Amino acid sequence: MNRAFHIGAIAWICAVLLSVPLGFDPRAKAAVGACLLLSAAVMRKRLPLWLCAATVAFGLSLAWLALYSSLTFSAAARLEGAFVDLRGLVLERVEYGDYTRLTLVTEDGPLPSGIRVSVGAPGALDVSPGDVVEWELIMDSPDAASRAKLYADAVGLRASMAGAPRLIEKRLNDGRVLFARYRDAAASHIMRYLTGPEGGVLAAMATGRSELIAADLRASYARAGLSHLLAVSGLHLTVFAGLFDALLSAARCGRRTRAAAGIAAVLLFMLMTGCTLSVVRAAVMAVICRAALLLGRDSDTLNSLGFALIVILLQNPYAIFSTGLQLSYLATMGIAACADPVCAWCARRLWRTDARSLRRLHPFGYAALLAFSTSVCAGVFTAPVLCVAFGQLSLVAPVANVLAAPFVMPALAGGLLCGLLGFIPPFAVLARACALAGGASIHAVNAIASRWSVLPFASVPVRAGLVTLWMAACILGGALLAANRAPHTVRLYAASLAVVALLAGMLARAVAWGPTVELAVSQSAGSVALACGGQGAVIGEPDSVADAQNLAAFLKDNGVKRISLYAVREDGALFSNRTHALSEILPVDTAFGLDQTYGFTAELPGAHVSAEGKDAEIVSIEMGGLRIVKTFDQTPAAADVLINARGQIVAAPGVRLKTTARYYNCEIMTLRRTGAAGPDVLPRAAARQTEGMP
Known part of the structure; x- marks a missing residue:
């Protein structure tokens, strides 16, 4: 074909x-x-x-x-780094504890109408979807990779506040605002009727509000390979369409009636969940399938997948840089191309029969085998993207997904019904019952994620670009060999060559980088977390509850069970919600405020942490032969790497520094010394760091 x-x-x-x-x-x-x-x-x-x-x-x-x-986007790119006074309609508000992110669509000002701007603001700001505001903003200047990610979400600029917004009017009847307000209200209904972590997961599955999930639970899902359940995706639309079709079948509706009603239901679900790219991909494919059914024609899955992707890229060619769309496309391709052949191969090897006979004789065994094959194929095709986006590869994902699969449909059905029935007060009892039913399924999925994620082999960290390229090459080469029915000896030779290439690349990287040090710096650089020898330390109070959860997730993934040292600038910060959120996840052995000490010295395996004098504004971390300094103000300091109060990170000459913001919503910093530092290197680094500052 x-x-x-x-x-x-x-x-x-x-x-x-x-x-x-x-x-x-x-x-x-x-x-x-x-x-x-x-x-x-x-x-x-x-x-x-x-x-x-x-x-x-x-x-x-x-x-x-x-x-x-x-x-x-050309007009938007010219305004990067500038102060801009614009007028726009607030479409969406996403809460992250003390911090919120608003999405505006411009209506007047230096930007053309219709450009989306993402604005970071304090959580207490009184602005909600439907408000038309005039606002002075400072436009960020992102790097090329971050800019492509913004464009993938149809966002032209990212900005921060330069002044308070001025409310012009409220426009609550806009269709985009109505659907955004529906998602907020549906999520609040679910959280009201189902408290605890189950409520956050169920709200995320039904409405796409994944910010409601705690970072430690999110990390457990990632290690178990179940993180795709936490965001509305093509899987959720497929489950929803299947439930809707089953209801119509129970009502004895005809095939064409079910197809026409299914198209309307799919489009409605897409709008209700915010038109995420993975849902749009699945919706286009579902519409093609049902349109073919109405016309009495067959549809090809891979051709439908390609058509759906082209439709999305015609609407926004940068959409391919969306991690969600990449995972959705590759997973669907892997399932469509390989799931049935892999299932048939496993049936011949395990049951000594063909897949068709196995389906007839052992339907439950066939269903389990097909689910396992589907999970394996999706995992193999998405492995390179998962490594690039999340820095780890789950080894238990095929088994965990098979175990969780029976609970996804009842959970999603309960969440959707609870969100809808919550708008009708007489149905409050029924809404609570749906929430509890969905919560029972979510509790089972949480248990699967928690138990499988704690296994020492649950996932392996893969953050080297070389390994990701190697994995992509292996998948492409394996697909070509399978398509051409290569002999067994050729496949064995190719596998041996791949292993040799991986070992040679890892050796070359080890020689090039040698021993390295890794730290996590919160987005505003208010706090720094380091893990060494199974012990951890956090310097500075996290900027929000979400920051605290992200830093704790970084420490846990690096083998830390308890925080040995927690030093904050002021003693009162030890009693804040952010500190409480951190200590809830990882117990803290020693905590103090720098304003109540005359300096301190702490020894961790492979690291020395110290500060001098009362009200110390500088904390020094010596590890791996390097001196990393965290300052709480703009005081110059001699350091190999300086992290100041403005969130800037600068390495001195002779120090190789690599940072990435892909993981934990933090800046993960990997560094090592590449040469001997001269006598004037460290002061020069501090001078460069404070140059041009008041």
Whole structure:
């Protein structure tokens, strides 16, 4: 079968991933795209269908990317780093404890109308969806990778407050605002009727409000390979569509009636959950499937997947940089292409029969085997993205997903019904019953995640780009060998070559980097966490409850069971909600305020932490032959790496520093000394750090 849309989608992805990171000029993209489209038009009768589809998709992708960028985000990019006074409609508000993030769509000002701006603000700010505000903002200047992530979410700029917002009017009848307010209200209904961690997970599954989940529980789900359950995705839409179709079947509706009603239900679910990219992908595929049913035609899963992705990328070509869409696309591709062959292979090996006979003779065994094969195929295809996005690879995911699968449908059904019935006061008892039923299923899933995540082999950290590239190459090579039915000896040779390449790469990296030190710095650099020898220390009070949970998750993933040292600037911070949130997850052995001491010295395995004088504003961490200094003000300090009160991190010459903000919502800092520091290196680093500051 010629899968033109499937091949075209792959070519489209390659074009975007090659052109955006390399920063090609938009005019060059448009020219290359036009040449490819012209070549495909001239040679369309000479080229095979798959090559013609790939050429057209590659050329169209480049041309559309150049046009879309110039029409949509070019004006926004020119205002990065500037103070801007704009007018906009608040579409969404997401709470993170003491901190909130608002999404505005511009209506007036220096930006074109319709540009989305993401604004960070204090949690106490009295602004809600539907408010039209005038606001002076400071636009951030993100790096290229962060900018692509923003554009993937259709956000043109990220900003922080420069002044208080001025309310102009309330516009509560806007369709986008209505659906956002529905999600907020539905989540509050679920949390009201179902307290505890189960309520947060159920609200996330039903409405997409994943910020309600504690960081330690989120980490357990990630280690067990169940984190895809915590965000509304194609899986949830598939479950919802299956439940809706089952209800219509029970009502004895005809096939065409069920297909038409299913399309309407899928579109409604997509709007209710915020039109996340993975849900849109699944919705387009579901509409294609049901439209084919209405027309009496067959639909091909891989072609439908490719068509759905092209539809999304036509709406926003940067959407491919969304981690959720990448995982959704690769998981669906792996399941569609490999789940049935893997299930058939396992049936022949384990039961000595073909899959069709196994399905007839042992239906439960076949269902379990198919679920396991589906989980394995999805996990293999998504492994490189999981490593890049989350820094770890779950080894227990196939088993954990099979165990959790029976509880997903009742949990989602209970959450959706509770969210809807909560709007009708006479049905409050029924809403509570639905919440409790869904909560029972969530409790079982939480237990599976917690028990499997504590196993020492549950997940392995994979943060090296080399390993991720190796995994992607192995998956691609394995798929090509399987498609071409390569002999056993060729497969064995390829596997041996892959192992040798991995070992050689790891050896080269070890020689290049040598021993390293890793710390987690909160987003505003208010606190620093370090783990060494199974013991941990936190310097500075976390900026929010979410920050405290993220730092604790970092420490736990590095083998820390208790926090040996917790030093804050003021003694009163020891009694704050943020400190309480930290100590709830990891017990604290020693805690004190620097304003109540005359300096201190602490020894951890492989690390020396100290401060001098009363009301010390500088804490020194010596580990791995390096001196890392955390300052609570702008005082210059001699250091290999300086972390100051403004959230800036600077390494001295002779120190190799690599940072990433992908994990734990923190800046994970990996560093080592690469050369001998001269006598003037450390003061120079401090001088560079404070240059241009008041």
